[in-house]
Amino acid sequence: MQETNDLVKSRLNALEEIKKLGVNPYPHRFDLTANSEEILSAFKDPADEAESEAAKEKIVSVAGRIMAIRKMGKASFCTIKDDKGKLQIYIRQNDVGENLYKLFKLLDIGDIIGVKGFVFRTKMGEISVHAVTIELLTKSIQPLPVVKEETTESGEKIVHDAFADVELRYRQRYIDLIVNESVKETFIRRTNIIRSIRNTLEKYGFFEVETPTLQSIYGGATARPFVTHHNALDIPLYLRISNELYLKRLIVGGFNRVYEFVKDFRNEGIDRTHNPEFTQVEWYQAYGDYFDSMNMFEEVVENACLAVNGSTRINYIDTEIDFKRPWKRIKMVDAIKEKNGIDVLNMTKDEILEFMKKKEIDFDPAISGNKGVLIAALFEETCEESLVQPTFVLDHPIDTTPLCKPLREYSMEQLETMRKDPEQVIFVERFEPYINKWELGNSYTELNDPVLQRKLLEDQVERGRGGEEETHPLDEDFLRAIEVGMPPTTGVGLGVDRLVMLLTNSQSIRDVLFFPLMRPL
């Protein structure tokens, strides 16, 4: 719907006036010879008058969006913004003629123009382009927020009337990108982080693949899916909650090292660190174990940090974080011991339960019958908050995941007896990297015993998630792939959005997504 406020009306009027001048306000192309950055860095002050005259012969051609106009009768300045930055344009009626100057006076902040002219320095010292001719490239009829920048005598920049309404900034990101300087920088860093991750993985021979987003059976994580429907096949389809089970099929198929940047979709709450669609990178390495993954994970993240910050140390809000390898590694039970002074390995289920009650630790009463789940809950409630510097937490109870291999120290007989005893907890070769109290990823020595795999997945289906949650479907095709035989393998998932948040000092996941999900108006 066209807004018909005065500002739009006046721009529509200007549009008509421009057409009356015989000017097409939406021409098809424009030849550029330089961008603002190149012009500003290439300029050298002429040494004398002869050089100054010669400089006027060097015509540059630039284009950008008008961000500010300062009219002074028959001469004007305007500031344009292009892909690389801002540049001041000087335009004089004497130089461009009466008609073009008339056109210029009809232009507004937000219009996109092309300028041909020579580079010079103004009396006030600003490198600018002195227009010989200008061309309107796109007339804007929607007013932009006018943000003014003041440079104080000490060189400090003060921004006046910044476009600050967070809701509008997310809903109209194109405007946010135009008027808020730091926004674009964050997204450039995001892309550079992703590029760095890709480079590190490629360096170690990982092969980039693509797997389905639309899946007839979802799996690889525990989350509620988005459900859709395929008309021609008349079947329900799900947006993936994970790509894990597909990457494992590729390992079975003979790719030894694969990775995928993947959008996952989880039908759950939205908050500062959760968006319904989010990006992970997952990589799988045949013949490796979770120690190999820890090493890769450290290197991938350290490299990404170096790539965008030039240092392994960053400041996130008011916390200094150092990504330098190697990171601290601690077993989950040892983390609990350090924090609480208890050894859950020597405690019965009831003793742990009692301890948690005494410490007034909140937990779902439905888990009270399972020692492994209790240990995981105790860890989350008491230890996560102190995991600020990069730390790998190792060896989770088997009850937390059906896709991970038990510790290598157990004998086969031992596993059989432990499984039958509810007071025995089997631990698996899993790690979670914690940074700034956030889980930044997840990794296993992958389970490849098809009999155990089937049992664990069937148990999970049976348990469901209790209550009204959708039951987790059993993926028979995945089980068949594991039955065909997956070599010893380790796999990793890394939460890209959270890593980008840390490395760009962004407080909300919405600040690192161009178009975060917003409730439609």
Added chain:
RNA sequence: GGGCCGGUAGCUCAGUGGUAGAGCAUCUCCCUUUUAAGGAGAGGGUCGGAGGUUCGAGACCUCCCCGGCUCACCA
């Protein structure tokens, strides 16, 4: 989902029950090296929505919508 905070002109904001305001932007006029350009004048609003209280509501009450923070939930 709970609690707290917010939504007033295009943007940023003020306005504690009595005629809706400011700066920037916009429009008109002046101004040929300005830079938060400057000078003179003008226009611009269903105060997020719907009810209610009151002689009178932007403000007080109820419900709703949209956000932010936070807690909870969520492998």
